[in-house]
Amino acid sequence: MEKKWWHDKVAYQIYPKSFMDSNGDGIGDLQGVISKLDYLKELGVDIVWLSPIYQSPLADEGYDISDYYAIDQRFGSMQDMEELIAEAKKRGITILMDLVVNHCSDEHEWFKKACEDPDGKYGKFFYLRDKDPEGKLPTNWRSYFGGPCWEQLPGTGKLYLHVFHKKQPDLNWENPEVRKEVYKNIRWWMEKGIGGFRIDAIINIKKPEVFRDYPADRDDGLCSIINMLKDARGIGEFLGEMRDKAFKPYDAFTAGEVFNEKEGELPLFIGENGYFSTMFDFSVEMYEREGRGWFDKRPVDIDAFRDCMFSAHKKIGDIGFYSTIIENHDEPRGASRLLNDEIRNESAKKALATVYFLRRGLPFIYQGQEIGMENKKIRSVEELDDISSIDAYKVAIDAGLTEEEALKTLSSHSRDNARTPMQWSDEMHAGFTTGEPWLRENPNYAAINVKEQQGREDSVLSHYKKLIALRKDPAYKETIVYGDFVPCENCGGSLIAYLRKGVDQTILVAGNFTPDEKTVELPLTADGRRYAGGKVLLDNGREASVEDGSVRLDGFGAAAILLEELKKS
Ligand code: TEU
Numbered sequence: 278m279e280k281k282w283w284h285d286k287v288a289y290q291i292y293p294k295s296f297m298d299s300n301g302d303g304i305g306d307l308q309g310v311i312s313k314l315d316y317l318k319e320l321g322v323d324i325v326w327l328s329p330i331y332q333s334p335l336a337d338e339g340y341d342i343s344d345y346y347a348i349d350q351r352f353g354s355m356q357d358m359e360e361l362i363a364e365a366k367k368r369g370i371t372i373l374m375d376l377v378v379n380h381c382s383d384e385h386e387w388f389k390k391a392c393e394d395p396d397g398k399y400g401k402f403f404y405l406r407d408k409d410p411e412g413k414l415p416t417n418w419r420s421y422f423g424g425p426c427w428e429q430l431p432g433t434g435k436l437y438l439h440v441f442h443k444k445q446p447d448l449n450w451e452n453p454e455v456r457k458e459v460y461k462n463i464r465w466w467m468e469k470g471i472g473g474f475r476i477d478a479i480i481n482i483k484k485p486e487v488f489r490d491y492p493a494d495r496d497d498g499l500c501s502i503i504n505m506l507k508d509a510r511g512i513g514e515f516l517g518e519m520r521d522k523a524f525k526p527y528d529a530f531t532a533g534e535v536f537n538e539k540e541g542e543l544p545l546f547i548g549e550n551g552y553f554s555t556m557f558d559f560s561v562e563m564y565e566r567e568g569r570g571w572f573d574k575r576p577v578d579i580d581a582f583r584d585c586m587f588s589a590h591k592k593i594g595d596i597g598f599y600s601t602i603i604e605n606h607d608e609p610r611g612a613s614r615l616l617n618d619e620i621r622n623e624s625a626k627k628a629l630a631t632v633y634f635l636r637r638g639l640p641f642i643y644q645g646q647e648i649g650m651e652n653k654k655i656r657s658v659e660e661l662d663d664i665s666s667i668d669a670y671k672v673a674i675d676a677g678l679t680e681e682e683a684l685k686t687l688s689s690h691s692r693d694n695a696r697t698p699m700q701w702s703d704e705m706h707a708g709f710t711t712g713e714p715w716l717r718e719n720p721n722y723a724a725i726n727v728k729e730q731q732g733r734e735d736s737v738l739s740h741y742k743k744l745i746a747l748r749k750d751p752a753y754k755e756t757i758v759y760g761d762f763v764p765c766e767n768c769g770g771s772l773i774a775y776l777r778k779g780v781d782q783t784i785l786v787a788g789n790f791t792p793d794e795k796t797v798e799l800p801l802t803a804d805g806r807r808y809a810g811g812k813v814l815l816d817n818g819r820e821a822s823v824e825d826g827s828v829r830l831d832g833f834g835a836a837a838i839l840l841e842e843l844k845k846s
């Protein structure tokens with residue numbers, strides 16, 4: 278595999294609205310981010326992905342952009358943005374913007390002009406259809422956030438398509454003018470000195486040639502939008518063009534948010550000369566995908582997590598580099614989702630960090646993950662901010678769940694879980710703001726916060742620092758970044774173990790997610806011998822050792838161990 282500058286880096290996702298508020302209005306902002314750059318530097322972060330900070334009505338918290346060339350004043354100014362890029366650079370940190378171009382906001386100038394003149398230039402920027410006199414919609418597709426994908430184009434006799442919220446009209450990528458605008462914007466931001474983009478919801482830009490109905494899958498008579506994605510062919514033409522015209526000239530780093538790519542498409546997306554540098558490994562999300570709604574998601578435990586991880590590596594092999602995650606702004610907290618109530622302790626959180634972080638791929642840490650932040654209990658529907666969660670609540674009630682049951686579902690799945698204020702200290706509002714936070718903080722901030730963990734050698738935060746340092750250690754870096762991923766298939770329940778095989782060294786990574794001591798048999802060496810022992814490079818404070826071909830782990834133990842081969846007799 279051709280080596281790239283970003284392969285050995287560590288990335289961190291910031292959700293600006295919830296990261297740090299600098300002026301007491303309860304909303305995180307760019308000056309807040311700047312004030313925490315030293316914290317990120319000390320942690321060992323090289324790449325920062327900023328969730329959207331463009332001008333936006335914030336209907337979907339910034340994933341609905343009304344001006345791609347302006348910063349929303351709640352987050353700051355363009356001057357603040359320039360300062361952030363420059364200050365980050367001084368610390369060796371590269372900034373990634375979020376590229377949200379499947380749709381814009383209904384408050385974008387293009388959409389307003391389309392309403393004024395649907396048959397004119399800007400009408401062609403969107404997917405418009407004439408309204409049927411009988412009121413039948415063009416298709417029965419359900420938007421990701423609930424309800425039909427079609428909405429009346431204000432002031433006209435037409436409908437427009439929105440695969441997400443109605444305030445997020447889909448841009449018509451078939452129109453070369455739209456693509457030209459997108460590429461122009463990408464180049465404009467690259468000129469500002471950013472390192473590249475995380476690319477939002479990109480699989481949705483290609484629609485099928487023929488718009489048709491699919492069998493309804495819920496009582497609302499609608500069908501999942503995924504059906505139309507399956508019929509869409511030829512996304513590669515758009516993505517290849519974007520790569521060549523916008524990314525390549527700047528050698529931009531790009532991380533695609535790709536769900537539902539088709540069988541065999543992985544090499545096209547992130548192989549040599551792929552459309553993107555990398556894409557996220559969403560195998561856990563794909564595993565749990567809802568049937569009838571969020572309440573119907575398949576629970577993920579440690580064994581499911583391990584199986585997803587192993588199959589993802591099998592699938593990607595040497596094709597490219599995944600970006601690895603345990604959470605992001607759309608998911609519940611990794612520690613809450615993957616560790617059940619009985620095992621959610623600091624050792625297990627550090628074990629989880631270990632097994633995900635030392636995989637092959639580019640690790641992304643989501644803000645607060647590094648201190649083991651957890652889901653927040655949702656007490657009432659009024660507390661919900663996220664549009665997707667509000668819909669999921671309704672879907673659960675319509676399906677016959679009680680209010681209590683529906684809220685329980687939301688407490689485990691709501692996107693708000695990831696969006697509560699970052700927990701900096703045990704001061705009021707977790708040290709996030711001196712005002713009233715836009716979203717209630719998790720009441721556990723007195724126990725879980727950066728300040729407390731910074732001073733403690735055995736904290737989750739200290740463990741992340743050690744993981745990052747190990748990944749960058751010249752003695753092991755080559756193996757951790759490029760070594761093969763060899764799963765220990767016979768791990769057993771609630772255990773995860775794999776080898777990273779480099780040119781001349783093998784590192785075992787293992788985690789025990791039970792309170793009891795466990796032993797896992799290791800695969801044999803290439804020439805059929807057992808591993809004799811090993812040097813612990815990192816552990817989570819619990820004991821781990823290798824002897825006679827197996828690894829022994831304390832309850833909740835996790836470690837990275839440099840394996841020693843038995844000398845040939
Ligand atoms: O998410 C895209 C996506 O595929 C969603 O369906 C995601 O699975 C869902 O939000 C889970 O509830 C991206 C962004 O990450 C998300 O925050 C935005 O809301 C969405 O695009 C629209 O821009």
Ligand code: CA
Pocket residue numbers: 298299300301302303304305306351
């Ligand atoms: Ca603010």
